[in-house]
Amino acid sequence: MDCPLETHEGSALLLAYSSGRLERESTVPLERHLETCPGCRQFVESQSSVWRALDSWEAPPVSADFDRRLYQRIEQQVSWWDMLLRPFRPVFHSRSLPIAAAAGVLIMAGVLLDRPAVVPITPPQQSAQVEALQPDQVEHAVDEVEMLDQFNHLMRSEPAEPAAKM
Amino acid sequence: MDERVKTDMGATAAALDYDAELMLRVRDGDGASFGVLLDKHRLSVIHFLYRMVQNHAVAEELAQEVFLRVYRSRSTYEPTAKFTTWLFRIATHLALNALRDGKHEKSQERLDDASGDLPVRQVSDKRPTVEASMVYESRLEEVRKAVATLPEKQRAAVLMHKYQDMEYSQIARVLNCSESAVKSLLFRAYESLRARLAHMA
Structure with missing residues (x-):
């Protein structure tokens, strides 16, 4: 038998042996090996000590109202759920x-x-132009209207003059 | 091929696992079966969580959450693996989260202060003298500290291997890793524990 300490598999064998969980057919050859291998004997002794130390660690008793608290929580969940x-x-x-x-x-x-594609609404360009008008442009426009008005007035009054001459 | 093997294993596990059968009854509305499952696994879940987080109150709080999740998942439960694999997967997940969230800080405080939140031990029956009791407490403290210093996954693997008697394959399924990874985790964990506890022979 090869020394179990040399591989992970072998170490698993030693761990199982130290915890008393190794099957009978693997125990016999391992025990024969242990008689001649001080390294494996040392491993088994220290591992058995760890096992006993862990055995001494008892967990505290469970609270008496554990179940009652649990069922209360279940009931709360169940009711709204x-x-x-x-x-x-x-x-x-x-x-x-x-x-x-x-x-x-x-x-x-x-x-x-199936729904028709929605066309995005774009603002009318006219309103953009109105928004773009500057105050001096408005002033010019008013001036031009006044000039046209004066011109119209002049044109209306001009044919009356020859009649007056006559 | 692997998938078929896994499916077969799941089906076999379900067929042989009485717990899975009970859980299926819970799924079908049998509340009493949930009580049976709780009775069967209450102690092992709380003790596992206690040794993981090393705080009694936190362990019970987490155990409540474990059983609550089991109950909540009843309608979607499928017995694809052993019931205890599923149960300890929930418990381990919650314990690791609690450790990462810092709930374990309480346990570290408790390690420095042996009085902690543990119920007072009844020393009169097992340990007749105060001296023997003090020796016992100090050894116990050493064990707790040695386990607490293990990395989280190694700790979970050791606790399932030692106290729940789980096989490598089941621990692998709980921790969602390969069987060889579990062997390696356990080998390293026990190596650390041997270095710290071997003198306690």
Whole structure:
């Protein structure tokens, strides 16, 4: 038998032996090896000490009200959860739930694809031009209107003059 | 091929696992079966969590969460592995989160102060003298500190191997790693423990 300390597998064998969990057929050759290998003997002795030390570590007793607290929490959860899920329970229990979910997704996808494309609304250019007018441009426009008005007035009064001459 | 082996293993585990059968009954609305599962696994879960976080109150709080999650998952439960693998996977996940969130800081305080939140030991029956009791407490403290210094995954692996009697394959499934990784974790963990505790023969 090769020295078990040389491989992880072999060490696992020694660990199992130290904890008394090694099968009978593996124990016999290992014990024969231990008689001649001081390294493995040392390993087994120190590992057995660790095992006994861990054995001495007892956990404290469980609180008397552990179950009561747990069931109280379960009841709280169940009450609001039940209220929420009660209408859907038959659906959840049904084996056809995945099929129904898939059908729902397909219908939703169909509805979304069928909708007309939305054209983004662009503001009319005219309003942009109005917004772009400067005060001096307005002043010029008013001046021009006044000039036209004066010109019209002049044109209307001019044919009357020859009549007056006559 | 591997998938088929896994499926077969899951099916066999479910067939042989009475706990999985009980859980299936819980899924079908049998509350009493949940009580049976709680009775069966309450101690092992709390003790595992206690040795992980080394604080009694935190361990019980986490154990409550473990069983609450088991109950909450009843409707989606599928027996793909042994029930205890699933149970300890939840417990380990919560313990590792608690350690990372710093809940274990309390346990570190407690390691420095042996009075802690542990119930007072009844020393009269097992340890007749105060001296013997003090020796016992100091040895126990050494064990607790040695385990507490192990990295989280090594600690979980050792606790499942030593106290839950779990095989490498089951520990591997709980820790979501390979069997050889578990062997390596345990080898390193026991190496550290031997260095710290071998003198306690």
